[in-house]
Amino acid sequence: MAAPDEGIGHEELALAARNHGIPLEALRHDVTPPGLHYILLHYDIPTVDADAAAAWTLPVHGRVRTPLTLDLAALRALPSVTHRVTMECAGNGRARLSPRPVSQPWLTEAVGTADWTGVPLRTLLAEAGVEPDAVEVVFTGADHGVERGVEQDYARSLTVADATAADPEVLVAYEMNGAPLPPQHGYPVRLVVPGWYGMASVKWLADITVTDTPFTGFQQAVAYRYRQTPDEPGEPITRIAPRALMAPPGFPDFMSRTRVVRPGPVELEGRAWSGRAPVVRVEVSTDDGATWRDAELGPAPADGDAWSWRRWRTSWDAVPGRHVLTVRATDAEGTTQPLTQPWNRGGFANNEVQRITVACA
Amino acid sequence: MAAPDEGIGHEELALAARNHGIPLEALRHDVTPPGLHYILLHYDIPTVDADAAAAWTLPVHGRVRTPLTLDLAALRALPSVTHRVTMECAGNGRARLSPRPVSQPWLTEAVGTADWTGVPLRTLLAEAGVEPDAVEVVFTGADHGVERGVEQDYARSLTVADATAADPEVLVAYEMNGAPLPPQHGYPVRLVVPGWYGMASVKWLADITVTDTPFTGFQQAVAYRYRQTPDEPGEPITRIAPRALMAPPGFPDFMSRTRVVRPGPVELEGRAWSGRAPVVRVEVSTDDGATWRDAELGPAPADGDAWSWRRWRTSWDAVPGRHVLTVRATDAEGTTQPLTQPWNRGGFANNEVQRITVACA
Numbered sequence: 001m002a003a004p005d006e007g008i009g010h011e012e013l014a015l016a017a018r019n020h021g022i023p024l025e026a027l028r029h030d031v032t033p034p035g036l037h038y039i040l041l042h043y044d045i046p047t048v049d050a051d052a053a054a055a056w057t058l059p060v061h062g063r064v065r066t067p068l069t070l071d072l073a074a075l076r077a078l079p080s081v082t083h084r085v086t087m088e089c090a091g092n093g094r095a096r097l098s099p100r101p102v103s104q105p106w107l108t109e110a111v112g113t114a115d116w117t118g119v120p121l122r123t124l125l126a127e128a129g130v131e132p133d134a135v136e137v138v139f140t141g142a143d144h145g146v147e148r149g150v151e152q153d154y155a156r157s158l159t160v161a162d163a164t165a166a167d168p169e170v171l172v173a174y175e176m177n178g179a180p181l182p183p184q185h186g187y188p189v190r191l192v193v194p195g196w197y198g199m200a201s202v203k204w205l206a207d208i209t210v211t212d213t214p215f216t217g218f219q220q221a222v223a224y225r226y227r228q229t230p231d232e233p234g235e236p237i238t239r240i241a242p243r244a245l246m247a248p249p250g251f252p253d254f255m256s257r258t259r260v261v262r263p264g265p266v267e268l269e270g271r272a273w274s275g276r277a278p279v280v281r282v283e284v285s286t287d288d289g290a291t292w293r294d295a296e297l298g299p300a301p302a303d304g305d306a307w308s309w310r311r312w313r314t315s316w317d318a319v320p321g322r323h324v325l326t327v328r329a330t331d332a333e334g335t336t337q338p339l340t341q342p343w344n345r346g347g348f349a350n351n352e353v354q355r356i357t358v359a360c361a
Numbered sequence: 362m363a364a365p366d367e368g369i370g371h372e373e374l375a376l377a378a379r380n381h382g383i384p385l386e387a388l389r390h391d392v393t394p395p396g397l398h399y400i401l402l403h404y405d406i407p408t409v410d411a412d413a414a415a416a417w418t419l420p421v422h423g424r425v426r427t428p429l430t431l432d433l434a435a436l437r438a439l440p441s442v443t444h445r446v447t448m449e450c451a452g453n454g455r456a457r458l459s460p461r462p463v464s465q466p467w468l469t470e471a472v473g474t475a476d477w478t479g480v481p482l483r484t485l486l487a488e489a490g491v492e493p494d495a496v497e498v499v500f501t502g503a504d505h506g507v508e509r510g511v512e513q514d515y516a517r518s519l520t521v522a523d524a525t526a527a528d529p530e531v532l533v534a535y536e537m538n539g540a541p542l543p544p545q546h547g548y549p550v551r552l553v554v555p556g557w558y559g560m561a562s563v564k565w566l567a568d569i570t571v572t573d574t575p576f577t578g579f580q581q582a583v584a585y586r587y588r589q590t591p592d593e594p595g596e597p598i599t600r601i602a603p604r605a606l607m608a609p610p611g612f613p614d615f616m617s618r619t620r621v622v623r624p625g626p627v628e629l630e631g632r633a634w635s636g637r638a639p640v641v642r643v644e645v646s647t648d649d650g651a652t653w654r655d656a657e658l659g660p661a662p663a664d665g666d667a668w669s670w671r672r673w674r675t676s677w678d679a680v681p682g683r684h685v686l687t688v689r690a691t692d693a694e695g696t697t698q699p700l701t702q703p704w705n706r707g708g709f710a711n712n713e714v715q716r717i718t719v720a721c722a
Contacts, residue, residue: 017377018470020381034395034543036545044613109378148616184394
């Protein structure tokens with residue numbers, strides 16, 4: 001945990017230089033252009049060339065009747081589906097917390113939307129035949145490193161129920177936006193778990209093991225838990241809390257990122273999403289949350305793309321002076337983004353509203 | 362300028378979250394994969410869809426006999442060339458300086474290599490016919506913002522001699538790695554100035570004006586100058602100083618990025634470049650610069666790709682303990698990277714050697 005008023009240190013900066021968020025103006029695109037989708041890399045990007053991809057195999061084994069081993073050709077030969085999915089890092093917003101958990105120092109931009117193509121995980125599990133005593137499915141990536149003294153391959157699990165659900169439908173994906181996965185997004189094959197924070201979507205997928213006991217690996221039992229104190233077991237991080245972001249209007253000051261707009265009508269637009277239920281309302285404030293108005297919602301996501309963001313827009317009549325713009329989303333479960341953030345030790349699932357300072361002149 | 366021991370602030374962090382360097386393990390690729398090449402955005406990425414790209418035109422005017430206006434089809438109809446170019450941000454290394462200039466806080470990773478395809482600028486200038494009294498060519502981008510109180514379109518100039526040279530040959534580029542430019546790299550058209558720091562390669566190119574007076578715009582006369590005091594005019598930043606980087610061996614600790622390797626032979630590899638002259642020597646130290654050995658250089662860049670990086674490798678017999686690895690490049694002008702950095706107010710052209718901490722166990 002950082003001390004009060006402690007600035008970002010070199011270690012956090014080294015993470016910020018590797019990982020990156022979406023430049024907020026790219027919220028104007030339905031699908032995030034290549035290279036602008038957020039990335040969070042725990043360890044190194046595995047170096048996988050075309051030869052290594054051709055030799056790649058994925059075992060599906062453990063508590064199954066018929067263990068499978070698929071190569072890329074076998075996976076591509078199976079019926080595929082494409083889902084448009086909005087993915088967000090569980091640590092988004094962490095750097096604004098006080099005290100600040102020391103880790104990847106996200107502000108508000110760790111999000112992106114892509115079209116992912118692959119084979120439904122439930123297809124593979126049905127083919128393998130999950131044994132009745134199975135409880136979880138463990139996914140292991142090829143990325144390897146050390147975290148708080150624990151050497152590990154990155155690994156996460158889902159319950160059998162979540163792994164085989166029709167909605168959200170988990171994918172074993174080999175294409176992003178109609179092209180092979182970029183190295184940083186899991187080439188040649190990754191998991192995509194719609195509606196969940198990104199930690200569930202294991203990249204560089206190397207192994208699927210069905211187990212008869214709950215998985216207790218580091219990323220499941222130690223990291224990615226809601227905790228107030230270091231000793232409690234904590235609750236697991238799962239689905240994405242509702243959030244709206246605005247593409248900042250006007251143009252920026254290079255250093256402060258304060259926006260400049262001219263007096264008169266200004267179009268405000270952005271995206272809103274929730275991994276728990278559809279977004280049903282987006283409200284905009286141009287006076288730092290004192291008053292709110294409803295934004296106009298764009299079309300609801302198409303069938304199969306339910307866990308992708310939704311466009312919103314409104315118009316603002318800007319008058320000279322400084323203004324703080326903010327926006328908040330509400331989902332069909334009735335959850336609205338908070339104006340201040342409940343704190344947890346990991347800095348997870350922080351969906352405090354975005355605030356944009358605008359100078360109108 | 363940051364105070365002594367002042368951590369990175371929220372404004373610097375907001376830049377670090379937008380812009381990103383190359384994940385150092387990607388130094389293993391000859392050409393940097395899409396999305397991993399560094400980006401430095403002064404203002405917003407202009408939103409240019411296919412319709413806007415089709416309507417885009419580039420005037421070439423000012424002190425020329427025949428002003429031109431090219432659209433994308435006209436540009437693509439001209440004979441094109443492809444150059445492999447290593448580009449580096451002039452601010453690379455800034456965050457390690459003391460006192461630290463407050464701006465985009467790069468550590469060592471603001472670099473990337475791409476194949477750029479386009480029309481040589483000298484072809485366009487020959488067609489337009491540069492008048493005898495012309496001294497500079499000014500390039501203006503579509504990106505707009507405010508910097509230290511000055512509202513501006515991003516703009517830079519080259520002398521007529523630099524703009525029309527056969528080597529380095531400046532390109533008006535419309536493809537990166539065989540595909541249309543990604544939005545963040547200048548779609549639909551940008552300048553590429555091989556050998557120069559990235560600030561010269563104006564993105565989202567909107568105008569080329571030949572002038573009979575030196576350009577005094579903000580990015581030329583105020584920013585991107587070597588200065589020791591705020592009041593001196595300073596010298597312009599131009600070509601890239603020599604630098605070598607190593608792909609960190611072994612695997613990382615998530616937070617500290619300390620590397621872990623096993624005892625025994627460890628392959629060390631990376632890339633080296635200079636925008637001033639070919640790289641002729643790369644030396645590696647495994648004891649924080651106390652002793653050095655020569656690395657083996659890969660093939661020199663092909664003709665036409667002279668301003669791209671060169672691979673290097675060596676083997677290291679790792680023994681248990683902590684080690685600091687470092688590497689330094691020397692170019693044909695006889696310039697070797699320094700072990701400590703001469704300071705300047707902008708934090709420019711910092712080519713102090715990279716240091717990688719390794720725990721061998």
